[in-house]
Amino acid sequence: MNVISTRAMELVSKHKPTLEKAVEAANARGYWSLYPEHLKPYGETAKDDGMAAFKAHLGKPFEIDVPGASGTVGAEESPFGIEMGITYPKPDIDEVLKAAQAAMPDWRRAVPEVRASVCAEILERLNKRTPEMIFAVMHTTGQAFMMAFQAGGPHAQDRGLEAVTYGYMAMTQVPEGEVIWEKPQGKNPPLVMKKHWRVAPRGVAVTIGCSTFPTWNGYPGLFASLVTGNPVVVKPHPGAVLPLAITVKIAREVLAEAGFDPNLVTLAADDHNAPIAKELCTRPEVKVIDFTGSTAFGNWLEDNCRQAQVYTEKAGVNFVVIESTDDFKGMIRNMSFTLSLYTGQMCTTTQNIFVPKGGIETDQGHKSFDEVAEALAKGVEKFLSDDARAVEVLGAIQNPATAERIKEAEKMGQVILESRPIDHPYLKGARVHTPAMLVLEKDRAADYCKECFGPVSFVIACDDGADCIETAKRTVREHGAITAGLYSTSRDLVEQAEEACLDAQVALSVNLTGGVFVNQTAAFSDFHATGGNPAANAALVDLAFVANRFRFVGVREPA
């Protein structure tokens, strides 16, 4: 019954040490990463090879088998201004779902270790293709080279492996083999049963990609569903198809090599002319959905796809409270990077900066509210003063609407840092803008409680540190947040903030002045989002993210 291919068994042996280390890391939560985040290990010519592989996709139909496909879709536009012209097979939803369902029984029959090992092999193969992925991510999301490499490659792969690991842990919480249950009956012979438990995947899973982090935000759901036995239909954002198309193609190759049906992972691409997400996600066959994107569509999925487990990451209003610091310079430097990175297009970028109206104590003496605000604005300005260096941090703006939003936002209050366009030195036509910063009154909650996606931040005066925390907490409880920061030299205030963050269920970073930033998290250590406020209903990656993607079916029989 369990006919596992030789290749699959090889993968089990090959990835066993990795899985063991990964489980250890997930339980220890110190630093651990499997995939290198510096270029060297990818080869001397990695960059050129990656560029060449990427260019080979341009202006062509992407070759991939899609069940029932006829015609093409595809209208990606590079935020860096190059011509894309890639098309993808247009899927037939009926056929895709049928193929996915047909692929499931054999995959379900494979034990967790086999599925986890096949997933680890997919990730290893993805890791090898990182150089190509860099440019695929860059030219769909607008991320600058280094970020497209790290976040689109190894860090996304780490998150994928984390999902595999947690799925494996949750499935193996129950013994894989037969268990003898023996219940004493006093002087009578005991009752003896043999029992085993099978992992029953929920059914077809859908992963809906986002336009800014197609791999980083896509891999956790994809791999969590796949490792727990569900076939996965990948529906990329129409603006960022290529990174997930490459991913799906690699996954299919590895699955087929291991003796499984490649239709366990299928690509269902669409474009803005004929979106398919609603039709796909409301199908009764679909039992799991992972989504990253707008609050509006996330809520729609939660409301309308009640047949499925729906995991959403939506908008939020991330905050930092600046109450005091013993490293004013380090704080400004750290915040400047956070506010600039990828032009504030991270779901983790700080939007609201709460500062006591009476100013703050620092290692440079007292700073008034205005001085703090000005230092923040000047910090960003200075950090981005050199265009050539700036574009490597900012990248480009993914969506023209985001660029439009900056101008609108600048009408909201007192602008202390004006956004300016930058001509990219070597990618003409790139949509590059620097961040804007405004001072807003505390009573302008209607403005700062909306996510203003993109490079806009607000500095908001509150009564004092405690009021900063209370105000921030309220915004998060009502409108959500993925990240929270605090600068304070007072342990009491740190504790207050910690309690507030427990109430608001948001992770807290304290006194970041060095090389760790509030908008970055490390797989196997930091959770991304908590799942406990309106910004997301799940965390990447914890047991809750994986444990409900399958059910245990017990089988018992007298021994």
Added chain:
Amino acid sequence: MNVISTRAMELVSKHKPTLEKAVEAANARGYWSLYPEHLKPYGETAKDDGMAAFKAHLGKPFEIDVPGASGTVGAEESPFGIEMGITYPKPDIDEVLKAAQAAMPDWRRAVPEVRASVCAEILERLNKRTPEMIFAVMHTTGQAFMMAFQAGGPHAQDRGLEAVTYGYMAMTQVPEGEVIWEKPQGKNPPLVMKKHWRVAPRGVAVTIGCSTFPTWNGYPGLFASLVTGNPVVVKPHPGAVLPLAITVKIAREVLAEAGFDPNLVTLAADDHNAPIAKELCTRPEVKVIDFTGSTAFGNWLEDNCRQAQVYTEKAGVNFVVIESTDDFKGMIRNMSFTLSLYTGQMCTTTQNIFVPKGGIETDQGHKSFDEVAEALAKGVEKFLSDDARAVEVLGAIQNPATAERIKEAEKMGQVILESRPIDHPYLKGARVHTPAMLVLEKDRAADYCKECFGPVSFVIACDDGADCIETAKRTVREHGAITAGLYSTSRDLVEQAEEACLDAQVALSVNLTGGVFVNQTAAFSDFHATGGNPAANAALVDLAFVANRFRFVGVREPA
């Protein structure tokens, strides 16, 4: 900040070995039970003491502090016909929720081990009060003495401890103390952060009790929510308040002794004149709901309490397929007990018995379909032929509507076993009826695909064994089931059934002919329901049942 009372620390030491054993048992899933299921350990005079303690409640207001209470509710009626006349304080929902919320921060601050130990102490105290609980359960649910003892006492306590154990496991998946995260930076000094994670409970939890198994079905949700830091409001079924009122009172005593706010567990009783469940469960403060009961109300909760994690156990159509057997007598005996126990009022009782129309092969030779049906009917009849013995298995019928339903059901098809009332030998006025059994045509799915709650079973002829399995699978996918059984001597058919049960996500019991019954599960070994078909959206108790009742909030700071 973490001021834990001496008493709480004593409880940690006291229950540490239990927790360790429980975690081991949950991972091993062999036989393990902490609370004795025979009467002896409860004392020579347990039965009399229990009766006396129970009688002391009758005709009086139940003494318990309920925030903002004014007036009384209470209209329990014993299915065994005795006068109850117990009243309970009528809660003020605003005040109950306010008190629950106020109690949370200190409880949240206690580490998982403290909370788990306090919960274990509550369970130990409940165990000591088992004799009293027997009669409280008996005279609200109609369970006969032995079942009220085992299912209402130790087995319920086992399930409660299982919930505590899984909650503890899920919370401690992440280290409790500080973790140093050190990321190498090539030739530069490493990035070093200190991190810790706090368990952030969701908020106020509500446990809605059912009328048939108030403790067994109530404890998992109650303890899963409590151990993960949530205050719990217990809303018993109006017909079965006393068992949960006693439970809440004991929980409050233990919490107060350990230095915590007793309002972490509150009683919100109501009666049929003024039901409060809808108002309570739709309150925004309520973040977790556990419910056992009707499909209609379960669905209502799922649809209308979107602010909360909702765990429901609803109706289903449990089945047994009889395809062949090498112990015909044992099978009939086993099924007779299953169909009789507690007059079929278990959510796990078999309703649909699928048999090939051509009959089956047995150790007694070939049996035609009619012979099998007749043997089942005669088996039950014989098993219940002695009234004095019968009432100790049947108990009484909790709800008069269930008794009415029997007469209605008997009009549906060919009655092969007619239900008859029994005069209880020593509890006059007890509502005792024996089960009915009918033969239904396979095309009468409209009848057998509805749960006919109570002592009615249908024997249904299918083409052959495979058709039995396919038909049963379809009923479960569409209408849900908590239990499935198969009698077959063919390993191929057992495998077919196993695959079908994976599709339908229902646990399977094979060839039960001895002292284990399809409608009984053992904590720490068998899951109750899978959470994967319409009968329930959660299993008792797995990681999925606990992991989303809290969120992890990470706090990180440069080391």
